[in-house]
Amino acid sequence: MFVALADPTRRALLTRLATHGSASATALAKELPVSRQAVVQHLAVLDAAGLIRGRRAGREVRHEVRSEALTATASWMTRVAEQWDERLAAIRELAEER
Amino acid sequence: MFVALADPTRRALLTRLATHGSASATALAKELPVSRQAVVQHLAVLDAAGLIRGRRAGREVRHEVRSEALTATASWMTRVAEQWDERLAAIRELAEER
DNA sequence: GTCAGCTGCAACTCTTCACTTGCATTTCGG
């Protein structure tokens, strides 16, 4: 998940798909300074992470963002952050008891 | 940022520091199946990302989580997710107008 | 039917990254 978001090119692809809707790998490659194959491999990573989905439409494959996975991941991240804060607060309490 | 969170060992170090408070690199290395130097390098990455902070205490360096950076990053991530949802909603509206 | 456009598979290069080992340096305790 974090691995999928760690690459700048993949984040660019995600924002592009989120902004302008679905697009084919070839169309995406024309807007980035990389080859079509590089885009295809990045899309495969994003797909494996559940962030996008590929749907065949005739002779091209349109890739689109899965908003469910995005929002679910965002809420999960905030939850983790809250847990971290709770732990830190508990540690501070223990420190004050001493 | 995402790069820092992408590695499992670094996430393990973070949760460890968040759970049990500050610790030295040597102490952390004893709880993980990696060498001390590996831990040191991971801590350097986490420090560069602003997630932890190293403070010298005598002959050892105690590393602790910076909760501010954690919560700030979490809120930033939710904000990005919301923006993505807004964009998707706008696209759907345009699609329905057609 | 044929041709152009898009996708899929495979192999290869090159850099980055995770991790290790070895040694020098500093510091606390008896």
Added chain:
DNA sequence: CCGAAATGCAAGTGAAGAGTTGCAGCTGAC
């Protein structure tokens, strides 16, 4: 003062990842 324990620096290895090129297979349009 001396040894144990912790950090810091450096160099090196092995694997994973980002990117490329080349070619073959479908599919839609004219």
